[in-house]
Amino acid sequence: MAEIEIEINGCKLTAKPNQTIIEVADAAQIYIPRFCYHKHLSIAANCRMCLVEVEKSPKTLPACATPVASGMKVFTQSAKTIEAQRAIMQFLLINHPLDCPICDQGGECELQDLAMGYGSSHSHYNECKRAVYDQDLGPLIATDMTRCIYCTRCVRFGEEVAGMREMGGTYRGEHTEIGTFVKHAIQSEVSGNIIDLCPVGALTSKPYRFTARPWELDQAPSISPHDCLGSNIYVHTRYGKVMRVIAKENQAINQTWLSDRDRFSYTGLYHPDRLEEPIAKIDGNWQPVDWQQAFELAAQGLRETIAEYGADKLGALASPNATLEEFYLLQKIMRGLDSPHIDHRLRETDVQDQVTMPLFPGLNMSLAELATCDVIVLIGSHLQKEQPLVALRVRQAALQGATIVVINPVDYAFNFKVALKKIVAPHVLLEALTEINISSILTNKKSCILLGALSLHHPHASHIRNFAQTLARSTGASIGYMTDGANTAGGWLAGAIPHRQAGGTAIHHQGLSAYEQLTKPRQAYILLNVEPELDCAHAKHAVAAFTQAKFVLALSLYRHPILQTCAQVILPIAAFTETSGTYVNVTGEWQSFTGVAEAFRASRPAWKILRVLGNFLNVPGFDYEHSDNVKQEVKEKVEQAHFSVAHPDSSNPHSKQQERPPIVLSRIGEIPIYATDSLVRHAEPLQNIQDKMEGDIASARLNTKTANQLQLRDGDKARIKQGHAEVVLPVKIDDRIASDAVWIAGGIAPTAELGDLMGAIEMMKI
Ligand code: SF4
Ligand code: FES
Known part of the structure; x- marks a missing residue:
């Protein structure tokens, strides 16, 4: 479509015919005040704050809803425009409580800013103000609905973007109220975006509420560590401590949005279980040790086990949330010690086609x-x-x-x-x-x-x-x-897989996959941010494998009971906000970030721990000064490697489906949204909303037909057997579940005694 010419404040601008005045002004960085307009939402044009004077128009026009026309002349600073915007401001403030000093939005409130710019210094309104009861939207979003100016951004977000119509308007005119129709906690997994969207203090973050003022905060960009997208975030810190996380715009990745998991997981950073210092089991008792002693014990334990059983008996498992640099250094230690057994695909059980996979699954x-x-x-x-x-x-x-x-x-x-x-x-x-x-x-x-x-x-x-x-x-x-964690792609590229080196070069002598390392237990393990029974595909095998091992070195964010049972040395690692590194997302985007908050107590970035461990183990090539040096090395390997995908060999018995005994009832071992990794599992507000969203996730859910066959009813207690493992769970009838299957979540403590996430099970009433 041919471009047209318009003028804003005397500046000649080109525009597409279907653009609105506000879009053209925004592109030219000419500010027009607004409340209801948002570039990713439909046009509501209900606040009228964006009124501007347009030549030949008798009235001012809303810039957000007025399409441009050839030769149009717009004035955003004229007396007529300012007068209209001031009048609108007066209307908007009629029922607003003007409680900025006690409002959590104070200092970053669009209404407050515009009231300062366009408001009157005194009020003409002497009547009683209307008040609206607050609503309980759950553990993530706090409400002060008297402050609402009915811009309907939150309503439109739910309808248009999130696809869950949870917020809406009731009553009419001055009595209009925004809220949930049926009073309930907001269920959407992207609900926190309405906090960012709300231009006033009507919707604010409950976990952050009253903990800091915006002008006290430092803002630094980072990358979210929970899913394969790598959403861009801003981390807000005060005195080196993370106070909140908000979305950072990146149109190619997260646009302007953020999932609640990415927004609120920071609440797990300072959980009381966070490991404060290195600890070691000395004479059977856990004792704090200094870093020097911790490294000596770790290196000694690994060396002795290798000397006794051989390097082939050493295995390493890393969380798919580890950074590219951490993956690379861990595999370099393993291969430097002559062990090929490294993997990060903790929840995958069938990887027999791994040689036919692309450079990384994306x-x-x-x-x-x-x-x-x-x-x-x-x-x-x-x-x-x-x-x-x-x-x-x-x-x-x-x-x-x-x-x-x-x-x-x-x-x-x-x-x-x-x-x-x-x-x-x-x-x-x-x-x-x-x-x-x-x-x-x-x-x-x-x-x-x-x-x-x-x-x-x-x-x-x-x-x-x-x-x-x-x-x-x-x-x-x-x-x-749609891979696990934030950095599965990085794990493949960095060589944290048993069949390829960094860059994808094939390895002749392949190591064991994560699952094989559990079913063919090793004598020593290095665990990087792994909580065995919650992060591994087969919880029972994982605990058994690590418990029988002679030596386990764990790098962990938290004190974890199973780690304390099976490990000999546990080293506290820095969280993603406290370290530098790189995540490669599912589209292959390399996104690096730096530490934005102080490291928690004595914890250290995992890449630095691995670097020093490499030195203690006398593995050559561990002289990096910065995580960027590590990243650069991986990058060169990726660029230089001659990667080619092996094609499936139909004569290879592994490429055929193996014979298996018939299954009559199988487990659907879904990992609930807030059980995916250790940080999320320690984020209390997310755990609380999970209960409201999903009900009791520690339940065995099956449909009516399957329940009838098993003579089970809703509320019964059932014994679930999976191989030699068994747990008792309450029964919940859920007709969304397929027949002959039972939904039993993984990644949570009540089911951690069970086996494969998707294995055959038996179920009986007790
Ligand atoms: S609650 Fe906030 S976002 Fe929703 S309509 Fe009111 S002012 Fe707008
Ligand atoms: S921003 Fe244009 S009417 Fe609200």
Whole structure:
């Protein structure tokens, strides 16, 4: 479309014909005050704060709702404009309590700022002000609804972006109230965005409330460490302590949004369980030790075990949230000690196709492209909870008419419209994939197959991947892997996998995968931010493997009872806000960050701990001065490596589905949204909202048909057996669950005695 010319305050500007005045002004950095306008929401034009004078228009016009026209002349500073904006300000303040001194938004309030700029120094309004009762929106969002100016940003966000219509307006005129229709805690996993959107102090952050004033805070950019997106954030600190986290705009990644997990996980940083200093088990008792002694004990323990059993008996497991630098140094230590057994795919059990995988499992398209797909096939994914902001992109695609197909073990209520779904138990997922004719839906369209956590953690994940790859090859669709943690891509690139070095160079003598390291226990382990029974695919094997080992060195954020049972030395590591490093996200974006807060007590950045450990173990090449040096080394290896994907060998017995005993009842071991990693598990507000969102996650959920077959009723107690492991859980009837399957969460203490996240189980009433 041909561009047109307009003038704002005498400046000649070019614009597209469908743009509004405010868009053109924003692009030219000409400020127009606003409350209801937001670039990612629909136009409401209800606050009128953006009124501007336009030549030949008898009245001032709302800049947010007025499209530009060729030759249009706009005046944002004229007397007529200022008079209109001042009048609007008076109206807006009629019922506003003007309680800035006790308002948490004070100092960063759009209303306060504009009242200073456009308000009157005295009020003409002498009547009683209206007051509105507050609402309890749950543990994340505090309300002071008397301050609301009805901009409806929060309402539109829920309807248009989050896809959950939770906030709305009731009553009319002066009696209008904004709130939840049915009084309940906000359920959306991206609810915290309405705190950022609210231009006044009506919606504020409950965990942050009254803890600091904005002018006391230092702001520093960082990257969120919880999902494969790597959302951009600002961390606000006071005196070196993290006070809150807010969204940092990055249109290619998180736009202006943030998931609640990314926004509120900082509340776990100063949990009482946080490990304050290195500790070592000396004569059977845990004792604090200084760093020198800790390194000596760690190096001695590892050396002695290797001397006695050989390097092949040493294994290393790292959290998928470790940084690229931490992964690289850990694998360098392991390979320097002659052990190939390193992995970060803690919850994956079937990786037999690993040599055929790409350089790293990613989305293979940009997020913007995902939002414009015609067809998206979700296989084994509770996308909204796994990757909340990716789900918003899928929702964008669905709103533009994309066909969304879902094959899942639970009929999840997504925030997008699903055109076709198949709900089947995990043990028949593969058969179900071949039964529905997905290829006819995908052909000749811009399409994507997304494999979620329930696929990647599946006992036949390699076959699901193989199916998806074959389908993609025959239809031209793209495959996206929705991987665990913040840095699975970084783990692959840095060589924290048993079959490839940094950069993807294949290793002749492959090591054991994370799962194999549990089923074929080693005599010594290095654990990097791993809570064994909560982070590993098979909780029982993990605890057994680490407990029988002669020596376990753990690098941990927290004191953890199982670690204290099985480890000999535990070193306190810095959290993501206290260290520097790099995360590589699912689109392959390398995002580096620096420490923005003081390290907690005696904790140290894990990359520095590994660097010193490498020196204590006399592994050459550990003289890095900065994490950037490590990153640079990985980057060079990635650029220089001659990576090629091995093609599946159909004669290889591993590429065929192995014989397995028939399963009659299988576990759906989903990791709840706020159980994914140790930081999130220690964030109290997130734990509290999880209960309100999901009910009791320590329950065994099954549908009515399966419950009847097992003679179980809602509220019964049932014994769940998985191999030699068993737990007792309350029964909950949930007809969203596929038949012949039971939803039993992983990553939580009450189910940590069980085995595989997706294994066969038995269940009986007690
Ligand atoms: S609560 Fe805030 S965001 Fe919602 S309508 Fe009121 S002022 Fe706007
Ligand atoms: S910002 Fe234009 S009417 Fe509210």
